[in-house]
Amino acid sequence: MSVAPSSSSRRTGYSVCTICDIGCQLRAVSEEGRLTRILAHDSPAVARNICFKGTAAPQIHNHPERLRVPLKRIGERGADRWEEISYEQAMDEIAQRLETIVDTHGPEAVAVSTSGWNTQTTHGLDRRFLNLLGSPNWISGVALCAGNTAAVNRLTYGWMPFPDIGNASCIVLLGHNPRKHSWTPVFNLIEAARAKGADTIVVDPRVSEQAQKATLHLQIRAGTDAALLLGWAKVILDEGLFDADFVRDWCIGFDALRARVDEYPLERVAALTGVDAERIAQAARLYANADGAVIPWTPITDQQLDSTSGIRLQAILRAITGNLDVVGGEMLHGLHPGWRTEAELQLHDALAPEQRAKQLGYATHPVYTYRTAELLRPHLERVWGQPWVDQVMGCHMANPTEVFRAMADGKPYPVKAFFTLGNNTLLSYPNQRQIHRALLNQDLIVAHEIFMTPTALLADYVLPGDVFSERDHVADTWAWANRLTLSEAVADPPAQASSTFRFWTDLARRVGFGEHFRWNDLEEILDHRLEPSGQTFAEFRASKLMDLPRPQFRKYRRTGFATPSGKVELASSILADLGFDPLPYHRPAPAPTKDYPYLVFSGVREDPFFQTGQRNIGVLRRRSPAPRFFVHPDDAKRDDLLDGQWARLETPHGHVTAKIEVQPGMRRGHVRVPHGWWYPETRGRLDLAGAFISSDAVLTLDSDDLLDHEQGIPHFKGYPGRLVACEPPAGMSKTTLEG
Numbered sequence: 021m022s023v024a025p026s027s028s029s030r031r032t033g034y035s036v037c038t039i040c041d042i043g044c045q046l047r048a049v050s051e052e053g054r055l056t057r058i059l060a061h062d063s064p065a066v067a068r069n070i071c072f073k074g075t076a077a078p079q080i081h082n083h084p085e086r087l088r089v090p091l092k093r094i095g096e097r098g099a100d101r102w103e104e105i106s107y108e109q110a111m112d113e114i115a116q117r118l119e120t121i122v123d124t125h126g127p128e129a130v131a132v133s134t135s136g137w138n139t140q141t142t143h144g145l146d147r148r149f150l151n152l153l154g155s156p157n158w159i160s161g162v163a164l165c166a167g168n169t170a171a172v173n174r175l176t177y178g179w180m181p182f183p184d185i186g187n188a189s190c191i192v193l194l195g196h197n198p199r200k201h202s203w204t205p206v207f208n209l210i211e212a213a214r215a216k217g218a219d220t221i222v223v224d225p226r227v228s229e230q231a232q233k234a235t236l237h238l239q240i241r242a243g244t245d246a247a248l249l250l251g252w253a254k255v256i257l258d259e260g261l262f263d264a265d266f267v268r269d270w271c272i273g274f275d276a277l278r279a280r281v282d283e284y285p286l287e288r289v290a291a292l293t294g295v296d297a298e299r300i301a302q303a304a305r306l307y308a309n310a311d312g313a314v315i316p317w318t319p320i321t322d323q324q325l326d327s328t329s330g331i332r333l334q335a336i337l338r339a340i341t342g343n344l345d346v347v348g349g350e351m352l353h354g355l356h357p358g359w360r361t362e363a364e365l366q367l368h369d370a371l372a373p374e375q376r377a378k379q380l381g382y383a384t385h386p387v388y389t390y391r392t393a394e395l396l397r398p399h400l401e402r403v404w405g406q407p408w409v410d411q412v413m414g415c416h417m418a419n420p421t422e423v424f425r426a427m428a429d430g431k432p433y434p435v436k437a438f439f440t441l442g443n444n445t446l447l448s449y450p451n452q453r454q455i456h457r458a459l460l461n462q463d464l465i466v467a468h469e470i471f472m473t474p475t476a477l478l479a480d481y482v483l484p485g486d487v488f489s490e491r492d493h494v495a496d497t498w499a500w501a502n503r504l505t506l507s508e509a510v511a512d513p514p515a516q517a518s519s520t521f522r523f524w525t526d527l528a529r530r531v532g533f534g535e536h537f538r539w540n541d542l543e544e545i546l547d548h549r550l551e552p553s554g555q556t557f558a559e560f561r562a563s564k565l566m567d568l569p570r571p572q573f574r575k576y577r578r579t580g581f582a583t584p585s586g587k588v589e590l591a592s593s594i595l596a597d598l599g600f601d602p603l604p605y606h607r608p609a610p611a612p613t614k615d616y617p618y619l620v621f622s623g624v625r626e627d628p629f630f631q632t633g634q635r636n637i638g639v640l641r642r643r644s645p646a647p648r649f650f651v652h653p654d655d656a657k658r659d660d661l662l663d664g665q666w667a668r669l670e671t672p673h674g675h676v677t678a679k680i681e682v683q684p685g686m687r688r689g690h691v692r693v694p695h696g697w698w699y700p701e702t703r704g705r706l707d708l709a710g711a712f713i714s715s716d717a718v719l720t721l722d723s724d725d726l727l728d729h730e731q732g733i734p735h736f737k738g739y740p741g742r743l744v745a746c747e748p749p750a751g752m753s754k755t756t757l758e759g
């Protein structure tokens with residue numbers, strides 16, 4: 021259990037919100053140990069970094085359905101029948117069952133899925149535990165988000181850059197669509213840059229909020245971003261718009277790149293992307309000629325059939341236009357000198373090389389697995405001082421699809437124990453039916469959660485977690501930007517709740533790893549991590565709300581880049597070593613057919629929710645009561661679909677149901693399926709609280725032909741489907757049905 025802060029009647033502190041993953045520092049107010057209000061920061065520099073999810077934290081943290089007591093399954097798996105037990109009993113039983121599974125199947129039969137930003141206080145101890153145990157099978161939602169982008173960026177220049185949006189004069193948003201209530205700090209930075217005159221180029225099949233304000237909007241066909249960027253590269257090379265000095269001194273593979281982009285003349289790119297050739301050229305010129313331009317990370321190219329190429333092309337464009345590690349460009353921050361990274365705590369050297377090689381995905385889709393991390397190791401050590409440095413938690417993961425296959429079918433070896441912490445696994449990866457089979461085939465599932473999600477409903481043990489207002493923390497950005505931000509506990513956690521720090525420490529001590537888990541509480545581990553700064557957590561808390569070392573630019577001139585050649589690798593030697601094409605390419609996804617005439621894409625995050633969360637929070641759910649498909653008016657008319665009516669989106673492999681929203685800004689022939697919908701209000705009436713009714717993961721497949729080659733990433737952006745009107749799903753509430 022967490023050590024409860026003493027309850028005084030009223031406390032105010034600075035806390036980092038974890039409701040979404042951008043981490044605004046806010047002021048949190050509690051009374052009698054209970055969070056009562058969230059206020060904007062009192063520093064004008066960050067006061068606008070707050071959204072209506074953040075201000076709903078009191079409703080979330082004090083929600084009547086919040087898990088407060090450890091639960092042990094007594095019925096069939098998923099039947100929602102539980103016995104309340106103590107935390108100590110739960111931990112004893114989990115440890116015993118885990119040891120039996122390891123004895124029977126080996127340590128690699130244990131897998132962990134987590135996202136990390138909401139549980140926050142793991143401090144790398146999950147991987148420390150797995151490494152000591154001997155399992156390489158750790159997966160995360162970041163495999164479909166910035167984590168995999170980080171791993172792929174490192175192939176080109178050894179680090180995941182952070183955009184200097186505030187000083188940029190051109191900002192490229194590849195689908196990425198920050199809004200007032202979606203990634204608010206990034207939205208605020210873009211607004212400020214625009215007010216200073218920055219141009220924005222938005223690439224999106226929809227007239228998104230960002231597209232409405234863009235200097236140029238390229239209304240692309242979903243799934244063709246890599247083709248578009250090959251077109252940009254072609255224009256930039258043909259017209260000599262690159263930084264010739266930087267390319268000569270710091271890049272390798274330029275001629276090979278030129279030969280590759282010559283395969284993509286603009287007419288071909290226009291045909292592939294559905295964007296006019298002249299407009300593509302205009303955008304490429306605007307980007308390349310800008311005095312400081314950024315392509316901020318985007319999840320779009322994390323979720324496509326040619327993800328690796330899409331991400332690599334962004335890296336290549338940044339480099340050849342001279343935007344690396346300069347003001348208004350893409351900063352390679354490096355590590356905070358006063359802070360120990362999670363990687364330093366994870367003990368990767370404790371995992372034997374033969375166990376690392378058993379990591380699921382290591383052989384087949386190696387780019388974010390240990391296999392690539394092993395190749396980068398000496399170069400990371402040379403430039404950044406740490407061999408196993410991880411970024412955005414994404415640089416030595418197992419492949420989720422391979423893990424779920426092993427869990428479901430026992431191939432190439434069985435995975436029988438599954439720990440899910442702060443991650444709604446069932447809905448958060450591709451191929452939900454396979455994930456379901458995988459979970460049903462486990463001998464032990466432990467869910468560490470704050471609400472009874474569909475995933476937790478399938479667990480053997482459900483352990484209540486604490487939340488950000490109840491725990492002390494120093495938020496880093498997972499070695500992406502080198503900022504440290506204070507987060508203070510102001511409220512008391514439920515007596516039987518634990519932080520993830522507590523959970524891993526208590527489990528480790530029970531299975532004999534106690535000597536490696538000697539920190540007794542969060543303050544001790546925070547002191548350990550801050551030690552290089554010469555400060556304790558108490559001192560940090562007293563003196564700093566935030567610590568952001570002054571950026572240094574063009575550091576590569578001293579150190580080279582953390583790649584095998586020490587240069588920017590336009591043709592990647594690591595991809596070549598791994599047996600892949602060292603140059604980027606476009607790989608077409610399955611096209612629409614007569615029977616399945618739409619291109620379906622997932623995403624378009626909804627303002628009131630973070631991913632699969634908050635459907636049970638009244639103040640937020642009322643803003644968006646039901647899931648929606650977006651379609652163009654002409655398509656709706658052809659299919660006799662009316663705005664507000666329920667419809668079924670069918671693919672040859674499955675279907676989901678939602679309401680139609682006719683959007684004139686959609687590209688014709690496209691339909692958007694929302695991510696993350698389940699219906700907490702139907703718990704006890706519908707199987708797994710309606711987890712299969714509207715979730716995008718039901719539709720997305722992950723057969724070998726539909727995975728990105730290098731990383732094994734699923735394709736969420738453009739696959740064939742059709743829409744048919746239907747009855748509303750049975751068992752829904754009036755609110756859901758009528759909105």
Ligand SMILES: Nc1nc2c(c(=O)[nH]1)N[C@H]1C(S)=C(S)[C@@H](COP(=O)(O)OP(=O)(O)OC[C@H]3O[C@@H](n4cnc5c(=O)[nH]c(N)nc54)[C@H](O)[C@@H]3O)O[C@H]1N2
Pocket residue numbers: 038134135136138139140161162164165319441442443444445447448449450468469470471473484485486487488622623630631632633695696716717720736
């Ligand atoms: N099918 C599909 N899969 C996707 C995506 C998609 O679009 N479609 N998107 C991908 C992307 S971009 C991302 S970022 C990931 C996100 O993946 P996740 O980070 O797993 O996202 P959430 O759905 O928010 O699940 C987080 C869970 O943590 C719980 N939680 C919140 N706070 C705490 C806490 O303090 N302690 C504990 N113990 N639990 C907590 C919440 O109740 C929630 O159930 O999903 C990826 N997966």
Ligand SMILES: Nc1nc2c(c(=O)[nH]1)N[C@H]1C(S)=C(S)[C@@H](COP(=O)(O)OP(=O)(O)OC[C@H]3O[C@@H](n4cnc5c(=O)[nH]c(N)nc54)[C@H](O)[C@@H]3O)O[C@H]1N2
Pocket residue numbers: 040041165194195196197198201202203223224225226228240241242243244245318319320621622623624625626627628629630631737738
């Ligand atoms: N309120 C709120 N904010 C969030 C989140 C949330 O759940 N709720 N999630 C956070 C997280 S983890 C993430 S990853 C980000 C994601 O947020 P964004 O980066 O904004 O991504 P999405 O909202 O999924 O989709 C953005 C746009 O991509 C377009 N798009 C779809 N397919 C394609 C394609 O193939 N190519 C291109 N170029 N564009 C395409 C869509 O039309 C949409 O307008 O948002 C973060 N912010």
Ligand code: SF4
Pocket residue numbers: 037038039040041042043044069070071072073074075201202203204205
């Ligand atoms: S944008 Fe909103 S939900 Fe995300 S961290 Fe900031 S306040 Fe919290």
Ligand SMILES: [Mo]
Pocket residue numbers: 164165166319
């Ligand atoms: Mo994400």
